[in-house]
Amino acid sequence: MNSISAVPHILIFVEDDYEDLELWYPKLRLLEAGVRVTIAGPKAGHRYVGKNGYPCVSDVTIASLDSSAFTGVVCAGGWMPDKLRRDPRVLELLREFAAAGKLVAAICHGGWMPISAGIYRGVKVTGSPGIKDDLINAGALWSDEAVVVDRHFVSSRRPDDLPEFARGMLSVLYPG
Numbered sequence: 001m002n003s004i005s006a007v008p009h010i011l012i013f014v015e016d017d018y019e020d021l022e023l024w025y026p027k028l029r030l031l032e033a034g035v036r037v038t039i040a041g042p043k044a045g046h047r048y049v050g051k052n053g054y055p056c057v058s059d060v061t062i063a064s065l066d067s068s069a070f071t072g073v074v075c076a077g078g079w080m081p082d083k084l085r086r087d088p089r090v091l092e093l094l095r096e097f098a099a100a101g102k103l104v105a106a107i108c109h110g111g112w113m114p115i116s117a118g119i120y121r122g123v124k125v126t127g128s129p130g131i132k133d134d135l136i137n138a139g140a141l142w143s144d145e146a147v148v149v150d151r152h153f154v155s156s157r158r159p160d161d162l163p164e165f166a167r168g169m170l171s172v173l174y175p176g
């Protein structure tokens with residue numbers, strides 16, 4: 001495990017129009033497994049609303065983050081990734097996580113953020129069928145599976161894949 005402490009610390013990005021289940025299921029499953037979770041959005045303490053109306057309050061701002069404080073990152077789907085992939089700091093953080101061999105997990109349209117960060121070239125991934133062409137054009141190796149784990153990269157297609165996605169993340173955080 002690439003970690004600064006014995007307890008993994010995971011970052012989850014948030015912005016309006018996130019896919020509710022794809023943020024909350026990983027957050028709760030990681031907490032259940034003893035992982036620290038920090039939610040970061042453009043504004044700290046701001047209430048963001050998911051596509052289905054479920055709120056999420058950010059702990060910190062994306063701009064304030066230092067990737068060395070985290071073991072990895074989760075990129076949930078929805079329309080949020082299309083907004084956050086335009087934030088240079090989000091892309092910089094993703095590049096830092098990937099370069100350090102830390103967990104980079106993306107589900108559904110969450111893959112748009114690693115695509116824009118340029119970190120998927122040669123990585124086997126899955127994602128929403130709606131971004132399959134984007135993934136392939138970014139140099140990723142597409143596979144239509146519930147979960148794909150390629151080294152420290154974990155990806156899934158949709159909310160129905162969340163149990164496999166969580167197991168994939170935990171297998172990276174707690175190998176063996």
